[in-house]
Amino acid sequence: xxxxxxxxxxxxxxxxxxxxxxxxxxxxxxxxxxxxxxxxxxxxxxxxxxxxxxxxxxxxxxxxxxxxxxxxxxxxxxxxxxxxxxxxxxxxxxxxxxxxxxxxxxxxxxxxxxxxxxxxxxxxxxxxxxxxxxxxxxxxxxxxxxxxxxxxxxxxxxxxxxxxxxxxxxxxxxxxxxxxxxxxxxxxxxxxxxxxxxxxxxxxxxxxxxxxxxxxxxxxxxxxxxxxxxxxxxxxxxxxxxxxxxxxxxxxxxxxxxxxxxxxxxxxxxxxxxxxxxxxxxxxxxxxxxxxxxxxxxxxxxxxxxxxxxxxxxxxxxxxxxxxxxxxxxxxxxxxxxxxxxxxxxxxxxxxxxxxxxxxxxxxxxxxxxxxxxxxxxx
Numbered sequence: 375x376x377x378x379x380x381x382x383x384x385x386x387x388x389x390x391x392x393x394x395x396x397x398x399x400x401x402x403x404x405x406x407x408x409x410x411x412x413x414x415x416x417x418x419x420x421x422x423x424x425x426x427x428x429x430x431x432x433x434x435x436x437x438x439x440x441x442x443x444x445x446x447x448x449x450x451x452x453x454x455x456x457x458x459x460x461x462x463x464x465x466x467x468x469x470x471x472x473x474x475x476x477x478x479x480x481x482x483x484x485x486x487x488x489x490x491x492x493x494x495x496x497x498x499x500x501x502x503x504x505x506x507x508x509x510x511x512x513x514x515x516x517x518x519x520x521x522x523x524x525x526x527x528x529x530x531x532x533x534x535x536x537x538x539x540x541x542x543x544x545x546x547x548x549x550x551x552x553x554x555x556x557x558x559x560x561x562x563x564x565x566x567x568x569x570x571x572x573x574x575x576x577x578x579x580x581x582x583x584x585x586x587x588x589x590x591x592x593x594x595x596x597x598x599x600x601x602x603x604x605x606x607x608x609x610x611x612x613x614x615x616x617x618x619x620x621x622x623x624x625x626x627x628x629x630x631x632x633x634x635x636x637x638x639x640x641x642x643x644x645x646x647x648x649x650x651x652x653x654x655x656x657x658x659x660x661x662x663x664x665x666x667x668x669x670x671x672x673x674x675x676x677x678x679x680x681x682x683x684x685x686x687x688x689x690x691x692x693x694x695x696x697x698x699x700x701x702x703x704x705x706x707x708x709x710x711x712x713x714x715x716x717x718x719x720x721x722x723x724x725x726x727x728x729x730x731x732x733x734x735x736x737x738x739x740x741x742x743x744x745x746x747x748x749x750x751x752x753x
Contacts (some may be wrong), residue, residue, distance in 0.1 A: 375399050375435060377429055377431065377432055379397075381396050386690070387730070388736055391410070392408070392663065394407065394408055394664075395408070395455070396462065399434060401415070401470075401517035405466035405469070408670070411454055428440075428444045437461075437467060437641055440459065440463050452614045455635070457637065460641065464718070471716070472716050474713060474714050474715060474719065476672075487709060488683050489518070491518070491686045499523070499744070500542075504546050512549075514667050515707035517643070518556070518683060519546070519557065520558070520685070521558070524561070525743075526742045527539075529565045531565070545556065547580075555645065556579060557582045558582050559585045562586045564590055566598055573605050573607075574602075577604045578601075580661060582607070584607055585609065587607060594620075609631070611633070614629070614638065619646050619649055629648050630657075630658060631656070632751075633646045634661075635670055636663060640670070644674065644677075650680055651679060660685060665721050666704040666718065668717045669704065673713070673718060686705055686710065688702070688704065689704075698730065733750065
């Protein structure tokens with residue numbers, strides 16, 4: 375079997391353009407992967423085009439080999455385009471054997487995955503709104519919610535906005551009660567001193583973790599914050615190399631990691647999960663992309679022993695999303711069923727996708743006030 379052609383498809387989700395890679399083979403099988411970039415789309419689309427010289431003619435049933443050919447061809451520089459191609463190869467491999475991808479990863483440890491909701495607070499940065507929205511998600515069956523209460527803060531936060539942030543957390547905790555997990559998103563916002571100050575304020579609310587309180591790529595700063603607060607710190611979504619996780623885990627102060635499959639590819643993210651297990655660390659993979667990545671992470675999380683919790687935006691997406699995607703597992707009473715269909719089990723309706731084209735304003739600006747509304751960006 376050989377890859378003979380490819381195409382990229384962009385779907386204009388209002389706050390993030392989704393980018394997909396579709397591979398075609400000489401035996402008629404196709405595979406679907408994702409190469410979405412949070413704040414960029416066209417560079418990653420062009421990336422796939424330039425990578426074609428490496429993957430056209432290759433056998434997609436060897437995803438890791440295909441990835442390494444691209445990686446070495448690019449002088450050891452990983453990219454989202456490489457991951458998109460590699461994921462599409464995994465989809466083809468599963469389809470060619472008639473088995474779900476989790477079967478290829480060693481089988482599954484569980485049939486259901488506990489989920490936390492994200493993206494549910496699309497509206498004003500007010501405690502009352504957050505509390506009402508959180509209560510609604512709990513009524514839908516969610517037992518864990520993640521949110522960023524910090525507005526457009528960058529490196530520092532003034533006292534008024536700090537009070538607002540803490541009041542939002544307090545209102546959510548009071549609305550959902552003591553038995554629902556809350557997870558606080560930091561989005562790499564703060565300096566060390568501000569992160570420590572805020573982390574200590576969060577302790578009374580017993581969050582599951584404080585995600586990326588400082589720049590994720592500043593390991594020394596992350597370790598310093600982790601040692602100074604009682605709330606667990608989680609990170610890993612911006613890491614692109616295995617060695618970054620090794621450097622983090624060897625400090626033995628952080629034991630919740632959040633690898634991103636679009637940064638690493640499936641072969642490498644599975645290696646990261648094994649590395650984490652060696653350090654008794656738990657995995658809660660990052661998932662802020664399309665529902666295709668919901669399914670991809672479901673296959674991964676089913677196949678690892680050290681799974682913690684699964685991120686999910688799907689119940690807060692536009693209603694038309696479900697005209698574009700077929701086969702994505704959906705959350706029921708706070709849990710996601712692991713799919714059993716061959717490959718990843720997801721198909722993209724390209725005609726429906728055309729109804730929602732790329733938009734130059736369909737990006738989040740996380741360091742601007744009001745980003746929580748998830749309205750199209752002004753610039």
